[in-house]
Amino acid sequence: MPDLLQSEVLPETSDNVLDIRDLSINYGTPRGELQALRHVSMSIGKKKIVGIVGESGCGKSTLISAIIRLMASNATVQSGEILFKDQDLLGLKEKQMRALRGIDISMVFQDPMQTHNPVLTIGRQMVDIQYRDKLSKANKKKRAAGMLALVGIPDPEARLNQYPYEFSGGMRQRIAIAMALMAKPDLLIADEPTTALDATLEVQIIKRLEELQDEIGCSILFISHHLGVIAELCDEVVVMYAGEVIEQGSVRDVFHNPAHPYTAALLKCDPGHIKEKTRNLPTIPGEVPDLVDLPSGCIYQQRCTKGFARCQSERPAFRQINGSHGVACHLTETDLSKETSQQNEEGITS
Amino acid sequence: MLSYILRRLGLAMVITVLAVTLLFLIIHMIPGDPVSTMLGPRASPELRAALEERMGLNRPLFVQIGLFFFNMLNGDLGTDVFSNRQVTDIVLGQLPYTLTLILSSITWSATLGITLGCYSAANRNSLADRLTGILSVSMIAVPAFVVSLYSLLIFAVNLKWFPAIGAGEPGNFSDQLWHLVLPSLAIGLSWVGYIARLVRASMLEIMGEGHVRTARSFGLPERWITYSYALRLAILPTVTVIGVGMGFLLSAAVFTEIVFSRPGLGKLVIDSITTRNYPVVMGAVLFSTLIFVASTTLADIVNAVLDPRVRSSK
Numbered sequence A: 001m002p003d004l005l006q007s008e009v010l011p012e013t014s015d016n017v018l019d020i021r022d023l024s025i026n027y028g029t030p031r032g033e034l035q036a037l038r039h040v041s042m043s044i045g046k047k048k049i050v051g052i053v054g055e056s057g058c059g060k061s062t063l064i065s066a067i068i069r070l071m072a073s074n075a076t077v078q079s080g081e082i083l084f085k086d087q088d089l090l091g092l093k094e095k096q097m098r099a100l101r102g103i104d105i106s107m108v109f110q111d112p113m114q115t116h117n118p119v120l121t122i123g124r125q126m127v128d129i130q131y132r133d134k135l136s137k138a139n140k141k142k143r144a145a146g147m148l149a150l151v152g153i154p155d156p157e158a159r160l161n162q163y164p165y166e167f168s169g170g171m172r173q174r175i176a177i178a179m180a181l182m183a184k185p186d187l188l189i190a191d192e193p194t195t196a197l198d199a200t201l202e203v204q205i206i207k208r209l210e211e212l213q214d215e216i217g218c219s220i221l222f223i224s225h226h227l228g229v230i231a232e233l234c235d236e237v238v239v240m241y242a243g244e245v246i247e248q249g250s251v252r253d254v255f256h257n258p259a260h261p262y263t264a265a266l267l268k269c270d271p272g273h274i275k276e277k278t279r280n281l282p283t284i285p286g287e288v289p290d291l292v293d294l295p296s297g298c299i300y301q302q303r304c305t306k307g308f309a310r311c312q313s314e315r316p317a318f319r320q321i322n323g324s325h326g327v328a329c330h331l332t333e334t335d336l337s338k339e340t341s342q343q344n345e346e347g348i349t350s
Numbered sequence B: 001m002l003s004y005i006l007r008r009l010g011l012a013m014v015i016t017v018l019a020v021t022l023l024f025l026i027i028h029m030i031p032g033d034p035v036s037t038m039l040g041p042r043a044s045p046e047l048r049a050a051l052e053e054r055m056g057l058n059r060p061l062f063v064q065i066g067l068f069f070f071n072m073l074n075g076d077l078g079t080d081v082f083s084n085r086q087v088t089d090i091v092l093g094q095l096p097y098t099l100t101l102i103l104s105s106i107t108w109s110a111t112l113g114i115t116l117g118c119y120s121a122a123n124r125n126s127l128a129d130r131l132t133g134i135l136s137v138s139m140i141a142v143p144a145f146v147v148s149l150y151s152l153l154i155f156a157v158n159l160k161w162f163p164a165i166g167a168g169e170p171g172n173f174s175d176q177l178w179h180l181v182l183p184s185l186a187i188g189l190s191w192v193g194y195i196a197r198l199v200r201a202s203m204l205e206i207m208g209e210g211h212v213r214t215a216r217s218f219g220l221p222e223r224w225i226t227y228s229y230a231l232r233l234a235i236l237p238t239v240t241v242i243g244v245g246m247g248f249l250l251s252a253a254v255f256t257e258i259v260f261s262r263p264g265l266g267k268l269v270i271d272s273i274t275t276r277n278y279p280v281v282m283g284a285v286l287f288s289t290l291i292f293v294a295s296t297t298l299a300d301i302v303n304a305v306l307d308p309r310v311r312s313s314k
């Protein structure tokens, strides 16, 4: 029996760096429990770049704060697990988790102007994050300068002695990327790293990130408002809406054959060209549901143009439709539902 | 950095000149003239004229001010009206007592205040945080002279743990230290609470900033983040407050020196004001002003040392 059990456990060792399963997170608020994430599942393969898109407030930052376990104090995990190299991050002791941060999993944040400590030199901050290494300070500095050169900062040795305010926003974001990649992590998480930058800079930084990822061989979880950037950079894409994953799959599948009306609506407004900078996701008419007081049925029904009766009563399950391409929508469930939807539409127009 | 310091020192000089001029005018506006106070109402006009001549009071005010500055630059602040001793000598004789008192007070209270503030911020809303909160506010609320009087009554008169008056035997270090405890407690106590609250507030603000999140995302130990990353920023407003607070410390020292009959600038000022001993008042207040200007300047320079953005600002 024990052998049998073992063999059942073994296949779990997947090719994925990260496996998020059924993750639900609430925030305690004066109005009640805000259900920021509900039953979120997704995975990131080795050396893959996975993008997350979704309107602001859909839970992207909540998701990554859970992965790196730097959640707000009022956040509680309701269910789920986050498997990183086959250990559940949510079950780790704080000390074990801290050992992973910056080494196995590292982060680049959205606002480069806030990322660095304003009163310490860049060099000091880059040396400090190597505190676990037994190298001499001179060697750590050398490594830091090498990283700065890699992300395209000229004259890195001299610039190590400068303070954050002496760098532009683009430069600071390059530094943030250099710091995050210094320990050659398995997973880099980037939370809208280029949202604060202009389009030309964005393209440069994305290109550099792509090269570095290839060189280091890490996986990247890339969050962006900009569909064009996702299309350019990512292998796979996860579309989130109001705390749920509503569609995911390869960039090609999702961008060419969007299965969820929300994804389709997004792509209709922004076909995803990297050169054209759209600061925000296109706006779709209607309002996002209140996460404290959730409606029954499909989370997207209020804004959906293709809804039918079942959408109001039953939450669509997330299911694979074609290989790795999955969606949570009643429309794709059966042919019958398609008929119902047509009837429904006819009913509305008549 | 150097240019910042030079600019700041230039500003300090300008402030000193303005402050001294103002002081000169204020002292001359104190009701009652020194001549009648010293010679009594029935002095002969000749005697009065002679004294006025000796004190320079018969010259126009702006000439008096000009002369004062001229002499000040030569280290001459005039002579004591009664004893004919050099005012500079008298003031410099008292200065160390006051400096020891305020520096020791601010040192212990800032150390304790910063520690408590950091602890409260790190353990926000814990029982210990609430307790320090209540203690801090009550410490702020009690004026120094009240603490002086009560600590004198309780610890010196009733319990006899500490000496009640004086500054201790000259040359006997431990005796002087012993005499310093209660006055220093009286002056520093309200600062503990004030600094603790201030540090807590700015610490909480800083700990919520993006760069702290970055430091955490790199797995830096929490103590390291608190004490070497965040405190370095959170301390900046406190440094400024302490610099400006020197003025309050000096006025608290006046009360405390009187309550404990401690020698010092405070006692000197009060004694010489009551006798309209203009040159001594002027000398003592001048030195207090210099201490104040020096401490605010120093606070600005410390700020510049700690914060590169201040250093480079024009």
Ligand SMILES: Nc1ncnc2c1ncn2[C@@H]1O[C@H](COP(=O)(O)OP(=O)(O)O)[C@@H](O)[C@H]1O
Binding pocket: A027, A028, A029, A034, A036, A054, A055, A056, A057, A058, A059, A060, A061, A062, A063, A072, A073, A074, A291
């Ligand atoms: N600390 C918090 N307390 C309460 N609600 C929060 C907190 N952080 C985020 N939220 C809410 O959770 C939802 C998801 O937020 P977030 O993860 O920041 O979204 P995104 O990063 O996609 O913009 C939003 O409705 C937001 O208002």
Ligand SMILES: [Mg+2]
Binding pocket: A060, A061
């Ligand atoms: Mg966000």
